[in-house]
Every structure is written in C-alpha cells, then in structure tokens.
Amino acid sequence: MSNFNNxxxxxxxxxxxxxxxxVFLNKKTTMTKWMTGIFVIVQSILAFSLxxxxxxxxxxxxxxxxxxxxxxxxxVADELAMLLxxxxxxxxxxxxxxxxxxxxxxxxxxYFYMFFHFLIxxxxxxxxxxxxxxxxxxxxxxxxxxxxxxxxxxEKQQFRESIKYVLINVFSSVLFVTxxxxxxxxxxxxxxxxxxxxxxxxxxxxxxxxxxxxxxxxFATKGAIFPLYFWLPKSYAVPHPVVSTLFGALLTKVxxxxxxxxxxxxFGHQADFTHQLFIILGVLTILFGVAGAxxxxxxxxxxxxxxxxxxxxxxxxxGVYSVTSLAGAVYYLVHDMIIKxxxxxxxxxxxxxxxxxxxxxxxxxxxxxxxxxxxxxxxSLVLAGIPPFSGFIGKYxxxxxxxxxxxxxxxxxxxxxxxxxxxxxxxxxxxxxWGEEAEQEKSKxxxxxxxxxxxxxxxxxxSVVLGVGADYIYPYIQYIGDTLANxxxxxxxxxxx
Amino acid sequence: MRTNDLILKTTxxxxxxxxxxxxxxxxxxxxxxxxxxxIGGLMTxxxxxxxxxxxxIGPINKVFRVPFTILVAIGLxxxxxxxxxxxxxxxxxxxxxxxxxxxxxxxKSHLATAVLFDVGVYLTVIGVTxxxxxxxxxxx
Numbered sequence: 001m002s003n004f005n006n007x008x009x010x011x012x013x014x015x016x017x018x019x020x021x022x023v024f025l026n027k028k029t030t031m032t033k034w035m036t037g038i039f040v041i042v043q044s045i046l047a048f049s050l051x052x053x054x055x056x057x058x059x060x061x062x063x064x065x066x067x068x069x070x071x072x073x074x075x076v077a078d079e080l081a082m083l084l085x086x087x088x089x090x091x092x093x094x095x096x097x098x099x100x101x102x103x104x105x106x107x108x109x110x111y112f113y114m115f116f117h118f119l120i121x122x123x124x125x126x127x128x129x130x131x132x133x134x135x136x137x138x139x140x141x142x143x144x145x146x147x148x149x150x151x152x153x154x155e156k157q158q159f160r161e162s163i164k165y166v167l168i169n170v171f172s173s174v175l176f177v178t179x180x181x182x183x184x185x186x187x188x189x190x191x192x193x194x195x196x197x198x199x200x201x202x203x204x205x206x207x208x209x210x211x212x213x214x215x216x217x218x219f220a221t222k223g224a225i226f227p228l229y230f231w232l233p234k235s236y237a238v239p240h241p242v243v244s245t246l247f248g249a250l251l252t253k254v255x256x257x258x259x260x261x262x263x264x265x266x267f268g269h270q271a272d273f274t275h276q277l278f279i280i281l282g283v284l285t286i287l288f289g290v291a292g293a294x295x296x297x298x299x300x301x302x303x304x305x306x307x308x309x310x311x312x313x314x315x316x317x318x319g320v321y322s323v324t325s326l327a328g329a330v331y332y333l334v335h336d337m338i339i340k341x342x343x344x345x346x347x348x349x350x351x352x353x354x355x356x357x358x359x360x361x362x363x364x365x366x367x368x369x370x371x372x373x374x375x376x377x378x379x380s381l382v383l384a385g386i387p388p389f390s391g392f393i394g395k396y397x398x399x400x401x402x403x404x405x406x407x408x409x410x411x412x413x414x415x416x417x418x419x420x421x422x423x424x425x426x427x428x429x430x431x432x433x434w435g436e437e438a439e440q441e442k443s444k445x446x447x448x449x450x451x452x453x454x455x456x457x458x459x460x461x462x463s464v465v466l467g468v469g470a471d472y473i474y475p476y477i478q479y480i481g482d483t484l485a486n487x488x489x490x491x492x493x494x495x496x497x
Numbered sequence: 498m499r500t501n502d503l504i505l506k507t508t509x510x511x512x513x514x515x516x517x518x519x520x521x522x523x524x525x526x527x528x529x530x531x532x533x534x535x536i537g538g539l540m541t542x543x544x545x546x547x548x549x550x551x552x553x554i555g556p557i558n559k560v561f562r563v564p565f566t567i568l569v570a571i572g573l574x575x576x577x578x579x580x581x582x583x584x585x586x587x588x589x590x591x592x593x594x595x596x597x598x599x600x601x602x603x604x605k606s607h608l609a610t611a612v613l614f615d616v617g618v619y620l621t622v623i624g625v626t627x628x629x630x631x632x633x634x635x636x637x
Binding site for chain 2 (some may be wrong): 003005026062
C-alpha cells in the first residue's frame with residue numbers, strides 16, 4: 001500500500017531521476033534520447049492525470065518526511081501549480097523532440113540532457129513548493145541548469161552574454177536570501193500558508209510591505225519586468241534554439257508565478273499601493289518590450305523582446321487584482337508559455353534553413369516551406385490575440401477585469417501597444433516568407449523540415465485548443481482565479497484548520 | 498630535473514590515512530555531533546587532493562578507477578533512492594526511520610536511515626569537488 005499524496009512529488013522526482021540516468025548513459029546518445037523521450041512523455045501523462053484529479057477533488061498536499069504543515073517542507077499541488085506543471089511538461093516534450101534533431105552530437109555528449117532534465121525539475125519544483133526557502137532552492141536548481149545550458153556550445157558571444165546572465169541572477173538570488181531572512185526575522189516562518197496567516201494578523205505593516213516590495217524586486221529581476229528586464233533579450237538570443245525555447249517559455253514565467261503566488265496569498269493587504277505599482281510597471285514593461293521588438297532586424301532578438309510585453313500583460317492582470325483579471329493572468333500565462341515556445345522553435349527552424357538571423361538577408365521562404373510559413377502565420381495571430389485564438393481570451397479577461405475595477409487608461413494603452421506586437425511579428429512574416437527568393441537561396445537544396453515541424457505543430461495544436469476550446473477550459477481557469485483571489489482556500493488546505 | 502620529494506611522499510602516506518579516518522569519523526558523527534556528509538565529503542576529497550599533489554594525476558587515476566562524474570550520479574541516486582524508499586512503506590516522500598540494534602562488535606547501536614541519505618551527500622560532494630579540481634588541473 002502506498003501513500004497517495006506521494007504522487008505530488010513525482011513531477012519533480014521524475015526529471016531528477018532522468019537527469020541522473022542521463023549522466024550514467026552520457027556517452028550512449030541514442031539510449032539517452034530514448035530515455036529522455038520516454039521520461040518526458042510519462043511526465044506529461046502524469047501531469048495531465050494529476051491536473052484532472054486536482055480539478056475534481058481539490059489540492060494534493062504532500063508533507064515531506066511526515067512532518068505536519070508549518071514545520072516540514074510541503075509540496076502543494078493545487079490547481080494553478082498543476083496547470084503550470086502540465087504546461088511545462090508539454091513544452092518539455094516539444095523541446096526534447098526538437099533537441100533530438102537539432103542539438104549537435106558533441107553538445108549532447110556534454111550533458112545536455114542532464115541540464116535539460118534538471119531545468120524541468122527546477123521549474124516544476126518552483127511551481128509546486130509551498131515554502132519560501134524551498135522556492136529559493138528550486139530557483140537555484142533551475143538557474144544552475146540554465147547556466148549550464150546557456151554556455152553549451154562555447155561560442156564567443158555566449159560567453160559574453162552568460163557572464164551578464166550569471167551576474168544578474170547571482171545578485172537577485174542574494175537579494176532573495178536577504179529578503180527571506182528579513183521576512184523570517186519579522187514573522188518567524190517561511191511556510192507560505194503560515195506566512196499568509198501571520199502577515200494577515202499583523203495587518204501588513206510598513207516593514208512587511210517593504211519586504212514584499214523587496215521580494216517583488218527579486219521576482220521582477222527573474223521575470224524581466226521594467227526596469228529590470230535589460231539582461232534578458234540578448235542572453236536569450238545567443239544560446240541554441242532549444243535552450244532559448246526553454247528559457248523563453250519557462251524561466252520568466254517562474255518569476256511571474258512567484259509574484260502571482262506571493263502577492264495574492266501573502267502580501268495582498270496593501271493592494272492600493274503595491275498592486276497599483278504593478279499596473280504602472282506592467283504598462284511600462286509592455287511599452288519597452290514592444291519598442292525593443294521593433295528596434296531590431298534579428299529575428300531571434302525580436303522574439304526574445306516579445307517575451308517582455310507578455311510579462312507586462314500578466315503584471316497588469318495581477319495588479320488589477322479581481323477574480324476576472326487573475327483568471328485572465330493565469331490564462332495569459334499558460335497561453336504565453338506555449339506560444340513563446342512555438343515561436344522560438346519556429347525562429348530556430350528559420351535560422352537553421354537560411355543560416356542567418358537577419359530579416360534583410362531572407363525572403364520568399366514560403367515558396368519552398370509552405371507549412372513552416374503558415375505555422376508562423378498562425379502563431380503570429382495567436383500571439384497578437386486575434387479572436388478565435390488563446391491570446392484573445394486572455395487579453396479579453398484582463399480588459400474585462402480592468403474595466404470592472406475602473407483601470408481604463410492602463411488597459412487601453414496596453415491594448416494599443418499590443419497592436420505593435422502584431423506589427424513586430426508580421427515584420428518577420430513579411431520579410432522572411434514573402435517576396436522573391438534570394439539568388440543564393442535558390443541554389444540551395446530544400447532542407448527536410450519534418451523533424452523540425454512536428455514539435456512546432458504539436459505546440460500549435462495545444463495553443464489552438466486553448467483558444468478554440470475556451471468553452472471547456474474557461475470554467476476551470478475561472479475557478480483557479482477564484483482560488484487565487486481567496487487566499488483562505490490555500491491556507492485551509494495546507495494548514496488543515 | 499626531477500626533484501626528490503621523498504619527505505613529501507613519506508609524510509603523505511601517513512597523513513592521508515589520518516585525514517581519511519578523521520573524515521569518516523566526521524561523517525558518522527553527523528547525527529549527534531557537528532559533522533555530516535558535507536564536511537566529511539569535503540575532507541575526504543582533501544585527502545584525495547593531497548595524494549594527487551604528491552604523486553601526480555597519472556598514478557592516482559590508476560587507483561581511482563570510477564570517474565568522479567559517475568560518483569556524483571551514484572551519490573544522487575542513493576539520495577533519491579532513500580527518498581523513494583519511503584514510498585514502499587506507504588509513508589510520505591523522504592520519511593526516515595531509526596531504531597536500536599545489537600551489532601556483533603559495537604553492541605547496542607542507534608541506526609537511522611538518514612545515514613543512507615548522508616552517504617549520497619558524501620559521495621556527491623566528493624564527486625563534485627574532485628571534478629572541479631581535476632578538470633581545472635587537466636586543462637592546459
């Protein structure tokens with residue numbers, strides 16, 4: 001007989017086991033590929049069934065080592081965490097299968113799969129943990145893995161960008177530890193549910209709001225919010241496409257999830273100050289992200305800059321802080337994880353075909369690669385939020401939540417700026433796919449794109465279902481928004497009072 | 498010109514065993530006294546590094562046949578396995594147990610499964626430390 005709650009640890013444990021196995025199998029690339037493929041598929045089947053269970057029966061709480069909630073480490077597989085873990089596992093499947101085809105054999109032998117699995121483990125762990133210090137540890141797990149991945153290949157610009165990336169992340173991790181120390185000295189606990197209770201009892205006095213803002217600065221650095229986004233675009237543009245996909249789809253979203261969690265659960269008592277700040281920063285984030293995306297001809301950099309406006313939209317959703325807008329933020333989070341992964345894979349494929357990342361040197365690719373072209377077109381529509389697709393529903397919920405609470409100006413500005421997102425991706429579409437083929441392109445043989453396209457279409461399928469099937473998905477998202485707006489739900493489940 | 502390092506080699510031969518014994522003592526003492534897998538592992542790798550310093554990389558690599566990267570993986574699998582072990586007994590992840598046993602020579606002893614987790618930490622620390630130092634040393 002086994003303990004049912006243990007299932008909640010498996011989304012973290014399976015990638016760790018896979019990572020250990022891939023060290024043992026390091027030289028046997030074919031076996032590692034098979035092992036990785038099996039593990040990511042098992043992981044996502046598990047995540048889907050856990051998500052279904054959690055949506056039916058409420059959160060699974062695992063008290064590690066059989067220590068009751070405020071004393072031990074707890075794993076909280078609630079609705080939001082499981083939704084994001086499931087999305088992570090979908091992206092892991094696409095990235096793994098894209099990686100089989102595209103990562104050089106030499107880099108695969110250099111522990112690529114170990115880093116990959118540890119990154120997934122860290123991300124799942126950060127989503128599932130119910131303990132602030134444990135969140136820090138999982139942040140470090142995923143950051144260590146990302147340091148390994150960003151440098152893999154060892155080109156000159158990778159070295160340059162990884163130094164910046166490591167420095168900024170080490171700094172924000174130090175600030176994270178300091179903040180946890182402050183918080184521990186004020187309220188005497190690091191368990192999130194008990195933190196929420198005690199901060200609520202203390203009425204979130206000035207010192208606690210200060211600590212909350214410090215925590216926000218930490219997560220804003222990880223999640224690339226204005227004015228702390230400056231490190232992101234270039235360091236996401238230099239590594240291998242698979243690595244960019246994982247980074248762009250997962251890493252900033254972990255920072256956003258942490259803001260969503262801490263500022264709905266723990267620091268929700270001074271909303272007129274903290275959350276108003278979020279709205280302003282959200283609008284500025286969108287503005288600067290869009291400006292960056294329009295400023296360059298490097299297609300990978302355009303997509304990297306496009307991460308930032310999405311972060312801004314989710315920040316506005318958190319800032320508006322109503323049930324509808326929180327549901328919108330969650331919807332947009334899931335939508336953006338999937339579509340950013342698809343876009344990075346598409347751009348990686350374009351670069352693999354043409355051998356350049358400059359729009360001005362490309363043209364007419366649609367004549368030879370129609371499926372690729374139309375997939376890119378579809379994902380541009382999804383990204384910009386054209387009605388039947390998922391980006392629209394997220395933005396619609398955000399706007400409705402914003403208008404309900406009277407934040408008209410911020411949302412109108414955000415919506416107008418999001419037209420420019422469409423412009424930035426359509427610049428790629430027009431520049432790369434339209435027009436005449438360049439002379440040197442015509443002489444090249446057609447590259448077989450089957451292996452490249454399968455993971456992209458897999459992701460687009462989910463993305464389209466998320467939008468077209470909104471009738472079925474929306475009630476669950478609404479329910480998640482409800483649980484977020486009502487912190488006592490989380491606290492009662494964890495502390496069992 | 499080769500220098501004659503007889504004194505270094507002789508003292509190393511004696512000291513390495515003292516360090517290894519002390520690190521093992523530290524490792525086992527972790528439950529009731531300062532010590533544990535981390536400091537024990539660091540000290541063991543200190544002893545191994547002393548051997549590398551004295552005899553050079555070639556001869557010592559003939560002694561340690563398991564590559565240190567594999568040692569990291571072995572350590573991690575032991576640590577994970579002790580966590581999963583609790584699944585079999587229907588307990589939450591990472592539950593540990595202990596008890597008093599009568600061993601042949603030592604008599605009544607307190608044995609805890611947490612030591613097995615510490616073995617994992619111990620091996621991982623040795624593996625990581627030695628991988629870092631040796632990969633810097635072998636880089637020319």
